[in-house]
Amino acid sequence: MAVIELDHVTKSYKSRGRRTLANDDVSLHVDEGEVFGLFGHNGAGKTTIVNQLLGLLKPDSGSIVIDGQDIVKNRNLGRYLCSVQPQSKTPLGELTPRSVTRVMGQLRGISPEEVDRRTTELFEKLDITQWADVQGTKLSGGVLRLTGFCMAAVAPGRAVILDEPTNDVDPVRRRYLWSAIRDLTKDGTAVVVVTHSIREAENTVDTMAVLNEGKVLKQGNARQIRGEAAGNRMKLEAVAKATEDRFEKPGWGEGLKISDGELTLTFERELASEALKWAAEQRDRGLLAEYSLTEITLEDMYIELVGSRGAVEGAQR
Template sequence: MLLEIKDIYKTYRKGKVKANDGISLSVEKGEIFGLLGPNGAGKTTLVKQIIGLARPDSGSITVDGVDAVANPGYARQKCSFQSQTQAPIVGLTPLQAIELVGKIRGGEKADIKRRTRELIDKLEMNEWENTIGLNSTGGVQRLVSFCMAVVEPGNIVILDEPTNDIDPLRRRLLWQEVQGVAEMGSAVLLVTHNVLEAERVVNRLAIIDQGKVKGVGTPAELKNDRDNGMRMELILEPGRTIHELPDFLAEPIISNRRILARVSQDRIPEAIEKANTYKNDGLVEEYSLSPTTLEDVYISMVGRIEGEELPEGTAA
């Protein structure tokens, strides 16, 4: 394993706040591993400990077999990191900034020039490559930060919300580059709260909330842990309310006009009939029935959609 984390505890405010509460996970060479959870779940705190910017209260972290807690300098040397904040490149063009980081990380001059050109071309950043002190959209700055992290990738590449503010086309191109980095042999740790993106790109993931690992495995394994039911989604008409949901809508979660629930196989016909009744009565704008998604698993473990606290039960 390139990265092994065992029973990590990290607290703040004299132990009153548990940022990490017994976290254990591992990431292999060539693997894209997702760290999925809402804001405040403890993801960034864990990353800071991996790269030696914070020290755990207890537990162990090994990077390529070396104790990263005792040797934080080694961990920083072996890890490439893209943080949530934009990398400042005042006085430099994107091309110069990317090449500079590659050289600092020890890459050969010719290799770094070739790799920088490759990244700029593949991510379609050519129109900005020679703009000094880039003061453009957040998405372009985000792309530059990503390139700086992967131009000379470490054994472990940590990407913290890499697609924030990036347009859909270049987001797809970026994920292709992430897969390429993993294919070159780096272990990629992807930190995100975007469930749909995580399901498409990761090999395995851990769902984290309130400092604890709620589940770990491949997307398929996590989905298969639930029963063989289906997911029903109801979108209420504006201003309308369903005061009492039928019992075949199991584990309902409500967010504004959206209702998500699980329906067992034997009650699917009943659920469809009821949804059509709601639609005909003007209560529901639309509904859908589909297989269980990673979002369903995430919501069942975390109880949030897009950072909101969600009540269980009936609509208000």
């Protein structure tokens, strides 16, 4: 059953005499117990979707239904039905992670005992118990961000919306966080994760959409989309020590690219041993350092789809 149904939503902003079409006929559905990844370059229109789900913005046209309730007609319901971790860091001031998480749980109507149990469980899961009672002014950006997640997760609504939850978080706690995101779905909560960390999200998201310049470019089951993009292909990744023109391009690979000193080359899976031989030769010529063969990822699909399009234009208000 769909918890979030966003249909044909269009939203534009007017600023300094200019109109920006932030969402252009966007339709997204998120089912119970599903983690939905919303991907897109800066300025693609992701936060505009989040703000409309929460009832903070009204679409120009289209419908938004959460748990069967019309959010366009009753905008306050958005904030009741969804709990949210906003994109900005949670400013705690002199308050502590434990106190703000408790307040949020109580505001959302769960008993003090349940709030304490959930708060302890979340802090332990994310390994931030040692900072639970430290004032916000003395905490790192990562701990503040994780506190923002706990505030959204302590008493989740029918949907939990997480806008860039992994920013500033160290690699180990990011793993705990992705696992905590999956845990949220166990009682049927639908989770929307807005993130640029597609490589990490890949293991957790069930369904996804790629947004570009306000439009949905691709949407569906994340595993299927990755499978379709990968086909029978693999990828060679290597540290390049020379520019592209110095390499002898193999006849069998597609698209040898060097960007920021990293070489990538995709090829049919059965050519894996050829690819390793080629890489060893290039290393012997002093053109490559470390190299490895990897699977095609969801992030590769994203880059193929969006590329550098919109990366420059989209973000200015």
